[in-house]
Amino acid sequence: MSRAATTDVLPRVHLALIAAVLVGAGCTTTLDGHPATADSQGLRYHLPAPHIYMAPQSDGSVRAQVKYLPDPNNTYTLNLNSYLTSATFNVETKDGMLTTVSLDTDSTAMSVAGVQAATEIRKAQIAAEQSEEKARKAQEQAKQEAVNNADETARVQREKLALLIDKQKFYTAHPKLNDEKTRLDLELEISQERLKLEQMERRLGLVRATPNGAFNDPGATAIVGKAYGPVLFRVLPVGEGVKLVAVEAQAVLDATAGGPAAAPAVGGLVAHPDRFEIKRADTQHEIVVHFSHPVTVDANASRLVRPSESATAVVIAGNKLKISAASGNTEVMVGLPNTLPPGNYRLDLIVQRDSGERKMVSLRVSWLEN
């Protein structure tokens, strides 16, 4: 073929190529998905990071659950590009992870309906913004009310405690005007009210710290104790297998239980000890617990427990505590061993009333070195 013939053909070829590109590119839809960067645009989603969630239960058992959390180290963006055509692209996510991706390039071109849809979308956006603003104001108001209420409750409690302490000072200054039981009762009441105040102040701090002043409120009179929290293990691929790695060390968290701390009223049964603290140097290492009704103590089922943040709790069986087990008595004497390590303990007494009811009464006891 001559050079002239070649030059005749090429323009036609170029035209055909350009036509092909225009036809093709004129109705092209592509989906772009890339790792997300700080400034990249598009719909973001995360890949899941599987975890094993081990949750201790109050009955001593453990519940395991597989949890999928969004992995911030694997974040991607999606963008749809359409040229001279229209397409419907719908992406749904849950907790930041993809649930549905649908692409429909069979839609008609932009139309009046499309414009109307865009208008409706804008209206919905405005309504959503107004709703958010309303919710934000309501949240602020709720928080302020919660803070005010908690603050007022704590203030009243402080005044009540101050009055009781003044009363105690008066009793101490005038011992002839009252008996020992009255003084002990007052001491017990002060102890309880002080505990309530501590909890109220803690509650106030939580109310201030939470966005709307709402939290898992244990109530002003609940016992605040300690309990081990859950453990979260991340599932990591290793070779052809898998490895479980704890995300954090297990934490000890505040927990609550119903009932007053020092003088539990269990089924109408009220108990209070003659003292809460024992010093090793004391000549007597016994606690006398006064009951409102005659009881018989089951020494074998009773025990002294030291709630510990370490792995093992100190537990002393009731039969090593020298519990006076006379039946039908309103006073029970509990002797603590001299070898007891210093610390705070809980005395669990299992008692039986004349009616046959068995109850557990828990008392707090502090063993002091000096």
Added chain:
Amino acid sequence: MIRTTRIALVCALVESIVGCAGYTARPVANAAEDAAADGIRYYEMAPYLLIYADGKGGITSSIEMMPDTSRRMVMDLHAFAAKNNTTLTFVNGVLTTSKFIVDNTVVPASIVGTIKTLGLAAMNNAAMNDPGSGTVRQVPAPYLFKIVIDKDGTRLVGGQGVDGDNNPVTIQVTVTSEAASATSLGGQL
């Protein structure tokens, strides 16, 4: 030469007019490939065996289908002068409408018992939970094994949970006084 060029261009023209649509899925081997790849990322699914002490002296085990984070995939959707109506459904980052889905049926029922036996044998080496140890009990960390099924048979690859320094982890469980007393009193309270 000219003939070849003309054929190629005609083919390109025909292909452009006819169009094509669909999706392509392929594995992503490493971070470099991931950075360069274009499309929707997801994980393939794999079977795992989860075993843990229940805190009551027993063992609980289950086969869990979870995403295999070592097998990342990328899917590219496209429509070129053609219609493409595609809906992809994902559950926990796993594409469930793909032919790549692995479901429970990949683990033959007959070997499930064998797998659990293997897992329980591993548990025997650990300190078991003692329900009678007081108000704080200790439960061994759970075990997780990936169930690898290949031409050589079925294997469990994994082990017990550890901390960030690779040390064994023990889970502490606080028993409420109510629960403890209910146990000690035979449920009378």
